[in-house]
Amino acid sequence: MGYDMGKPVKKVKFRVFRYDPERDDKPHYSEYTIEAWKGMSVLDALNEIKADQDPTLSWRQSCRMGVCGSCAMVINGKPALACQTQVLKLDTDVITIEPLKSFPVIKDLAPDLQNLFRHHTHVKPYIIRENEEELTEEEPTEEFLQSPEELEAFLQFSYCIKCGACVSACPVSQSDPEFYGPQALAQAFRYISDTRDEGEEIRYAIVDNPQGCWRCHFAQSCTFVCPKGVDPAMAIQYLKRDLVLMSLGMKKEKKRAQKAPLGAPTDKVPEKYIPPEFTIAKPE
């Protein structure tokens, strides 16, 4: 079929979790054997199984390049993106594939991620400004300035693709579906540490909750499994630190982003806000 990309290297057996809540009393595993080739991802293998052996197998996928986060599943016990996981690099003859833990199963490998997005929405994952009109102006006249250091403070957290791998790996999320989870808490910190945002008090009040950041046991599984290299465990520790400092009245006031006229020439913008690659060499 159309997915063959090279010479088969070895036979690999796939044990795939199967469950249709409308038909099955309980989950079971189906086994499929395929010829794996160099460069074959687990997602390629699933597509091959579906095309050649079992068209009833279900999962969710979209971009096939580690961007959309749709194909997160538990591969040999570890949550990962199927499109980014190389079959041969797993270095085993049997690969077990299960849906993400902590979420109900819609069918087979497709989890219901509503809880993930409920918690994500709850922490208000967007820029909040005291003057809301600033964000809705049809013809804005000013723009925010952010130095590379200010960007660095939240950049890694903005790489989150909401795949749910971190929540699946989190031991607290597995036992407590009301725990906000590493994804939502990391996003709360992402916006809190953004100098353009003025909603930190709202978000601190949201996460300072028995089901918020205080439920985190710091197992760090979320960080180990994140396919985008985000460190949610660190974000949660930062949230805890900030809240403790606030309760002791020792929290420093947050730095706010400066504004400049829209499209101001770079010589009118303070140097620290200009990324190195955009620095204009001064004439001799």
Add this chain to the structure above:
Amino acid sequence: MREGRLWLLHLIAGFLMFFLLGSHIFFMHMAGGEPLSVEETFARAKNIAFPLMYTIFVAAALYHGLYGLRGILFERFHTPFSQKVINWLLSFLGTVWFLYALATTWIPFFK
């Protein structure tokens, strides 16, 4: 803010326990190197540092343990009402245990 303070206390209690548990093992099981007679044991309890150390130790251990138990229970019971009941129940248990510990620690001192 309240949750933050409770969590900070949990950390402080854990830190205190590290030293106080060590002191407890030293006094109870090593007794300065030599076995103590019953009279010497009671005499030791007359030193104010002894019940004072145990009062702090019991308070820290109770708080640390009950806060941990609260966390486990909160993972299972999510409604504000059930969490309120858990808070009251654990506060009551903690107070009763602490008063009992106070009595057993300080009675030999005043006797």
